[in-house]
Amino acid sequence: MARAEHVDSAALARLIGGWRAEDGPLPHALADALAELIAGNVLVEGAALPPQRALAAALGVSRGTVAEAYAELAARGRLTSRQGSGSRVRGDRITGGDHVVEGRLASFGRTRRLVELDLSSGALPALSLVRDAVSAVDLRELDVYLADDGYYAAGLPRLRAVVAEQYTLQGLPTGPDQILVTSGSQQAVWLCASSLVAPGDEVLVEEPGYRGAIEAFRTAGARLTGVPVREDGLDLDHLDRVAHRAALLYCQPAAHNPTGISLPAAERERLSRIVGRHGVLTIEDRSCADLVLDDRGMRPPLPDPANPGLVIRIGTASKLLWGGLRVGWIRAERPVITRLTQAKAALDLAAPVIDQMVTAELLAQADRARQERARRLRAHLAEAAAVLTELRPAWRWTPPSGGTALWIDTGTDAVALAERARGRGVLVTAGPAFSPSNAQRTRLRLPFWKPLEQFAHAVELLE
Known part of the structure; x- marks a missing residue:
């Protein structure tokens, strides 16, 4: 992201993470989240932020929320706005109401909820073979x-x-x-x-x-x-x-x-x-x-x-x-x-x-490793399908031939769904992250390999 001159709205939405505050106005919370990325040099000086309408769609908020957040950042000296060229990052250090401590933003007591259930990745835990192989490294x-x-x-x-x-x-x-x-x-x-x-x-x-x-x-x-x-x-x-x-x-x-x-x-x-x-x-x-x-x-x-x-x-x-x-x-x-x-x-x-x-x-x-992986994944897939059939009967997906996740059509705005879930401590990835054109908005990628209790609890919170 730091090398990109124009910041993509979907990528920025993923970087912002769980930005909604427990209390307080949304524009202020969004401005804080963007300021943190600027302070950490994730958004570099001169980078063009997405148009207000595009970022609002990616975050599932109103355009007015983004407009107010951009205006607040401009007032803090973090953005410059010009007619026809949009809003660009100002990377110099802050001298106002926010305080930079060791390169990180400490802003008005804002805190983020900790993620309790991370379903944003399909990466798997190790097979038992791995421990055996590490223990048997040939020292010669x-x-x-x-x-x-x-x-x-x-x-x-x-x-x-x-x-x-x-x-x-x-x-x-x-x-x-x-x-x-x-x-x-x-x-x-x-x-x-x-x-x-x-x-x-x-x-x-x-x-x-x-x-x-x-x-x-x-x-x-x-x-x-x-x-x-x-x-x-x-x-x-x-x-x-x-x-x-x-x-x-x-x-x-x-x-x-x-x-x-x-x-x-x-x-x-x-x-x-x-x-x-x-x-x-x-x-x-x-x-x-x-x-x-x-x-x-x-x-x-x-x-x-x-x-x-x-x-x-x-x-x-x-x-x-x-x-x-x-x-x-x-x-x-x-x-x-x-x-x-x-x-x-x-x-x-x-x-x-x-x-x-x-x-x-x-x-x-x-x-041997493929057989063990397939056996475990098939068992998890069957359990996950049963949970979804019971808790989310309106969701649709094609049974996968491979991989670790379900590509689900929620029939609704999955970006907003993912944002609501983030506020409840569940991290999932909505469809636009997998689209070169920020499409797939009703889609959700849901890894099915998690333990049954964790998976079921996460699905309960996805509403």
């Missing part, structure tokens, strides 16, 4: 790495070989030099966005789609075009009509986030043909591919088109094994891997060695 192998500087720019050779073997077993012959290890799949997405997209490039993303990718490409300066995701997956007819003009396509055909839809094999073949026919560089994000819930098993990678260099694939250990293992990877042709490795070195030099050692050991047991 570690001694070899300790004798070196620990900076393996493209990743530990053993892990790169294991990941390459996984792709080969899934029908995509791969060598270790086609693998770059990253600090999670999110870093992989950002590396691709910052290295392969130029400002002004048109990038095709799914509508709805993974919010981390949407924000990464938007930050890179791309022009985002949404390709609809229907109940049976990505709208390939629509894609075929627009792919010729795009610099890049980002998609999740194996297990889509947030809907949980998996493209059938015939449709994946057709997707590959469309990519090849239009020559569009494509990122296949397979982060959730290990979390398949139906009886058809793990989906293989997208088939290579005639030009194999067109498809870049992203994967991760964090979804299947544990989010605390910050290990992801990129599979691409060697020149692309070289380019992305150089870009990554400027960020963090290398991924953690011990995390990579543990991941390499665990990937040898990937089939």
